[in-house]
Amino acid sequence: MKSVAKITAALLLGAVACSPALADPGTKVALVPGGPHPYFAAWEQAGKDAMKDFNLGAGDYRVPQKWELAQQSTLLESLLTQGYNSFLIFPGDAVGTNATVSEIVDNGGQAIATAGCLKDPTPALFCLGTDTGNSAYLGTKELIKAMGGKGRIAHFTGFLVDPNTQLRIDAVQKAADETNGDVTVVQVIADIDAPQPAEEKINAYLAAHAADVDGIVTTAWVPAVTAANSLRKIGDKRIKMVGIDHDEVVLQAIKDGFVNGTMLQNPYGQGYLGSYVLDKLRTGCTLKADAPWKSNALTAKFVDSGTVFVDAATADTYVDAMRGITKTLLANFEKDFMACK
């Protein structure tokens, strides 16, 4: 009994240690990814910079503790209650997040689907991000180029419950089909967004089939890292590979020649530009209906935040390249997409 009491007391102290903080009013932007992921790390700085540059009430990066749809919805609802009125949201689910966004809109907020799109019909203003399908398509194109226009490709991608995964699988297939049989996708390995299964499956595949493939395209962060490591491990520079995103491991592998290149996205630009647009829209601007929207598999209101293929030559300077794209986007956005008083 005593020990129970002691343990209880000790834990109470621990529980009390979780203590509060406060927020202040204004045009308050929250940048909310679907869950913790290194991809979004740049959003934090982007939000801070935007807050300073555009004099926002807030530009806070808030992450759901787990990659879980319910967690993100709860967090968004709480942020709305806390007085945030403008949201950059990476949809936890292309369909499922619509309900939460419509709640935000119903309560006088506004949201841009960022880095990933929401499926139409959607209450989100528009989608600002990388066209996942297109990025996979372009990446595969680069790979095919590196392979000399023919050969066999293996495709490593992420969670099956993510509908983007199917888009990526289709896009890679499409790029291969366009070669009229010169290039074939011999294997798709999916559901490997967690490092351990990714490691096991990719290594197992390369161990058995290294001789049977000429190229690898990865369309999710973890498989890209793992595949880059594996190629380095077996020291095979014959197999071409195009990765995705800017993980240090992938960039180093590009510099060392084990990976041909990676499809970079523009997370910083998304966060910075998105915050800017949200502020504008709250202070008198409206979106033009006849703006040059692009469309993709999910939505007809898509703005490309830019995607760049980085190879060994550009691996050190990609940050500048991205800044350039962001600057261009920022400079033209008001003119092209908004009508301001």
Added chain:
Amino acid sequence: MSALQVSHVSKAFPGVKALDDVSMTLRGGSVHALLGENGAGKSTLIKIMTGIHKADSGSITMEGKPVRFGNPRQAAAGGLGVVHQERNLVTRFSVSENIMLDRLGKHSLSSVDYPAIAAEAARWLKLLDLDVDPSTPVSRLSVAQMQLVEIGKALSLQSRVLLLDEPTASLTPSEAQVLFRILRRLRDDGVAIGFVSHKLEEVFDICDTVTVLRDGRNACDSAGLKSLNRDDVVQMMIGRAERISKRAARSKPATAPYLELQDYSSTAGHKDISLAVRPGEILGLYGLVGAGRSELAKAVLGLSGQTGGEIRVAGRHVKINSVAEALALGIGYVSEDRKAEGLILLHSVLANAGITVWKRLANALGFLRDATIASHVGPVLKKLEVKTPSLDQTIGNLSGGNQQKVSVAKWIAAGVKLLIIDEPSVGIDIKTKAYLHDLIHELAESGTAVLLITSDLTEMVDVADRVAVMDGYRIQGLVENDRNYERVSTAIMGLIHGRKAA
């Protein structure tokens, strides 16, 4: 000097005074019987001696020095070895490991020296005349061998005091004789032995002194057994002379049997069982532990498969596959293991008493209210004089006797035509026991067929009309009960031992 002396120990549990000013003295080189009816406080006393319970008052000394054990571990270290009623062996482990379980090494990370342990264990096995390889897993031993292993385990602790709680309960008489020979040798070596048993024959056979408990008090404190005879001891145990049953032998009803087994065999191992119970008749089923009596009851209830013969209920040939089907045929079973099989201790009196009638009382939609159940089982509980604060009382809080009444009440409430009662007086007080015996008679008088299973010969002679004797999963014979204890018990033992001799 006494090896172990218990002085004026009292112990109360919420609602029950289990021990009241109890004393007992065990001396080296002597076997001391601890007697008492179920619920008299024997197990509580043993638990206090071994430190499982703490005494409210009183003291315990060993060889003159006061001791106060916090747990069985300390008791063992202090030289007090106990062989409990329950099997306390790790069956997957070897014999030697079980014997030496608390001495596998000095500290947690010591290696177990198997040869040394086997050698040490072999010494004790030899002492016990147990001819098994110390490396045999305990799961491969017979029940009697397991019992000896437990004794070896207690002895190996260099116990100066050895308490044996019902050591012969699951042994055949010849196995018991082996055990007694060993106990006598230990006694001659100077060990103080405490011996708990229900079998008075054994007590007179092996014990030198006796302490009798009755209702938590000393009926006698460490008296020499030589000066006592069987009747004296029984009188001390139950507070009056053992009566030759006051009930007259009842006339046999001439009705057709309610339940009839014909050459019945089961997957539990029963062979060619034939017996019949008539409405209004109390058929006793006697046998030693392991004879297959409870197993037969459960097999008939559909818990084991039928492999041969047939079951007839009210003249109709039936197959029973579950207790629910048995209940539908009007057969109920009061388990010997009230806590594990008879009652749901977590639930209320009402829920336990009404469990058999829920289906019948529910309306077409399956709804039923407490009030409906209460109005149905309430009168039965009242008639059985179940003492409970309310029907909502958790049944685990009632005394053993009241619990037993509820477990009978639920079948009376269900209106069964045949009630199988398995060891009705385990763990209940004498008053309730007498009451239950009357109740069983009353049930029979009102036309219920009763199959009574008990290991208590006195109870059997007192209650049953006829006694079927079982051994080795077969019926050995049938004894008419004329309430003459000597005659009936001799006949029954004859049937059991006759087979053993053959």
Added chain:
Amino acid sequence: MALSFTRIFDNDWVGPGLVSLAAIIGISIFQPSFLSPFNIFVLLSAIAVNMVIALGQLVIIGIGQMNLALGAFGGLVAISFVAVMELYGVPPFVAVIIGFAIGTLAGGASGFVIARTGISAFIITLAGLQIFKGINLGITEAQPFYGVPQSVKDFGNLSMLGPIPWLVLPMLIASIGMWYLFTRLRIGRYILAIGGNRTAAELSGINVTATVIWAHAISGLLAATAGMMLVARLQIGQPTIGDDWLISSFAAPVIGGAVLAGGHVSVAGTFFGVVIIAIITQALVLFAIDPFVVQIVLGGLILWAVGINRLRELRVAKLNERA
């Protein structure tokens, strides 16, 4: 002869061992590259880590409980291991010791609460899972640590001898250690005694509280080992390490013949359980089976193993009855 033959088949590891052997032979006939040195290397790396994870659960299964927090321990140790090296420049050798200490303490703490309060291990380790995973996320904010020294990376990716990776070394030490523990050490025998018959163990004078704490501390130590092995193998301190340990940590011991109620475990059987899971995972990749089917196959595999165990149990029980 006949008797000894059945005896061999009563050993837990024989069944899974034969299945492993058959699978290896079968697959290598269709896919000769299956037995290539590199594939063996890959297979052994996967087996090494998963075996240590399974051992971490095995010790708790042995005492008749379950540890849901195993992965949370591993994850916390993994990121702490990298964090101390990256942020404070602690040499790897010292970092490993810190990792062991964290795992052992975390396990010991949860064992302490379980033993002293008597609350079911399921609930305590469920709370532990939240707490330790929460601390992990609180520290890392879900960002990986990259500062893994080359020596650690090499340990996870270089071969010790031919196709045998260095990672096999900790697995061997852990496996032999656990085998020795369960068969020869007092603490191991006490763990199994408590799992087999807790009352008997208690009455025999075994200190149950201490033994439960020991078991959970050992479980924590093994989880820590597996967490750090994964860091070496993945070359990165991922906060998600450990998230997916739960299913396989139970599946392998169960396939290997462990009794979930406690008291009976087999280290060799568990090893072959791990091997079977690893081979099947590989086979699904090798034969390009639809990734959507993978889950179904894994679930079916667990059911199959349970069924086999059940049959064997029944058979053994029958044999005992006859004897």
Added chain:
Amino acid sequence: MTDATSNILDEATPEHRRGSGLMRLALSNEFGLALLIALAFGIFAMTLPGFTSPFSLFTIGRQIGIDTMIGLAMMAVIVTGGLDLSVGAIGVCAAMVFGYLAQIAGVPLPLAIPLAIAFGSVLGFINGYVVVRSGVHSFIITLASMSIFFGIMIFLTQAQSFNALPLAVPAMGKLRVGGPISILLIITLVVCAALSIFYRYTTLGRQMLAAGANARAAELSGIRTGRIIIACHMLTGGLAALAGLMLTARTGAAVPSMAGHLGQDWLLPAFLAPVLGGTLLSGGRVSVIGTLLGAAFVTIMTSGLLLMRVGEFWILACLGLMLLLAVLADRLRHQVLRARGMI
């Protein structure tokens, strides 16, 4: 001798127990939880602006509704002393079946909803049947079935959502009744009431409790324990399906990922609510109200902690601490009760 016996019995009579009825209530799990909830709610309402806004109350209520339903699904099988790791998988599978029926097959909602719930029960039946027939603990069986159910669902749907459901479905998710109260919370309250009646006033409910508390005794009292345990799993399946449908209404679409990989995201709320609410993991005793209060407590604390901006990443650790505290407090309560001879 007879005197002594009757004394023993007399001591068990109500006199010294009756006065403690109020104390018992005060020490009951539900009361303790309700007090904690009131305390937490009061503190949050006073210190956190926006906590009591209609929107906040609406979202909290809705979350309580869904989490309670998930908790009830698990509770229905904990009754037997078992558990069901596949609740999430069943919930999502039923939601996807509903999505297919309502969107592709064009089945009207009043028919599609019961069909989806029935489908959940069928999956529950499979679990229960295998558990009863194999005699293997439900932990392992449902560990396997979680993989199998979810795998088949993903295989058949290719992970695609049904997002063109009849408009009434998303409307349900947003519908408010009587100010800020979500219709989903009302549904849950109705189910709570029904379950309370079920466990107290029906034969089947009572038999479930009896079989859960002591299967052997129940079997020997004429209850077909095997069937009852299967029925418990079916109830779990049905409730999990209902929870899946409620989540579908909230999400406005049937989404394969709404309970995470293998449906694992549901496991925490599924265990948290009943355990906090005082349902015995060993079976035989349930508290429907306790489960509701347990879910309410977790939701209010989470919401409050988020509003306090504790840092999203520490919430998990705080929840874990709370669970540990709650079970320790429960243990303390039991020890107090026992020390006073009240249980």
